[in-house]
Amino acid sequence: MDGQQGRDRLRELLDAVLDEDNRTLADMAGDAYASPYHFxxxxxxxxxxxxxxxxxxxxLERAAWRLRRGTSVTDAAFAAGYESVEGFSRAFARAYGEPPSAVGEGAGGSRDHWLPAPNGIHFHPPTSLWIDAGEAGGTTSGPAGDPVTEQLVRHDLDDTRTLLEVAKGLAADDLRREVLPGARVLAWDGEEPxxxxxxxxxxxxxxxxxxxxxxLDTPARGDGDPRALLERHDAVAPRWLAFVRDVDRRGAWGDRLVDALCEPPESFVLGEVVAHVLTYAAHRRQLARxxxxxxxxxVDxxxxITWNRDRTRSTR
Structure with missing residues (x-):
């Protein structure tokens, strides 16, 4: 996720709007090397x-998310930059139609903390922004229920599991033997020999x-042990498939995620994220073979095509 070149408007907005030190317009403009008027x-x-x-x-969106995770009204108020709980409560009630004390822990869906926005830019936990293409006036791509996307993702997940099962039977020396010295798939991932x-x-x-x-926080890397990788894969596979299905169902391929955990922050279109994952997943599966x-x-x-035919026959 480090290969983006240059900066875009969304990153500049993110830097200026979410920097914890930028409490005023002058602070934001200063970070952007512009006058407050032009900024x-x-x-x-x-x-x-x-x-x-x-x-x-x-x-306020971030405060609503924090309240649903059990943060106190006082802590949410000061984290949002308000000088008093009373001022925060008034602003929150005007925005959401209820006082912050009425927000129940665990209540609401993944986007229920969003407020109406003319640009589709919203808080996405823990420190990111999400740009909704519909609100932003953009277009989405891909019909809901696209069978090709479904097949590509399911094949990737099933094929990955097959390869991990094969790898389980290898000796440790074979698993770590440098068959491909100097090989790199993506620069930031290092060598994969x-x-x-x-x-x-x-x-x-x-x-x-x-x-x-x-x-969520960036997950830790492992040491490539196939048994541990199988457990991790089985944990992430249903969540990844559910995410892709949800995006496809909503026709939200044009939505953007702005990830502030990247350095510098980067914006990603959901459709390009899925395409990126599928592209390099296919490449690595063939490298594994x-x-x-x-x-x-x-190994097969x-x-x-073979995977789908075998799967179809097994369901008859």
Whole structure:
């Protein structure tokens, strides 16, 4: 998730709006090396919302999310930058139609803390923004219930599990033998010369993207042990499939996620995230087969046609 080049408007908005040190328009403009007048004018033009109003709304959304996770009204108020609980309570009640004390812990869905926005920019836990394409005036792509996307994702998950089962039967020396010295799939993942390295990065990539989407901390890497990878894969696979199905059902392929955990913050379109994962997943699965064959382990071609035919026959 580190390969984006340059900066875009969404990243600049994120930097200015969510930086904890930027409590005023002057602070935001200073970080952007602009005068308050030009900074405010640019954001009004590009995002349809004054920067201070945007920050106030996003902070209220973050406060609502925190309240649903059990944070006290007092802590939520000061975390949102309010000087008094009373001022926060009035602003919250105007925005949500109920006082913050009425927000129950655990209540609400994943987007129920969002307030109406002219630009589709919303708080996404724990420190990110989400840009809803519908609200932002963009377009979505891909029909709901797209069978090709479903098949690609399910094949990837099933095929990954098959490869991990095969890897379980190998000796530790074979798992870590450098069959592909110097091989790199993505620069930020480092070298992947062994089967253990390829499979570790393959499973970890889905874990990282799902963590960004769900608002979780970056998951730790493992050592490529196939048994541990199987457990991790079985934990992440149903969540990843559910995410893709939800995006497809809503036709939300054009929605954006702005991840503040990246350095610098980066914005991602959901459709391109899924395409990215599927592209490099397929590449790594074939690399794993290449290594297995070099180790003398017989393995199939991983063809989705064969997979689908076998799956169809087994359900008859």
């Amino acid at each position: 405010s004018r640019r954001l009004r033009r590009d995002a349809g919302e004054p920067p201070v109003a945007m920050r106030r709304r996003v902070e 062994s089967l253990a390295a390829v499979l570790e990065n393959h499973v970890h990539a889905t874990e990282v993207w799902l963590a960004a989407i769900e608002g 290449l290594v297995l064959r070099a180790l003398g382990v017989p 071609d991983g063809d989705p």
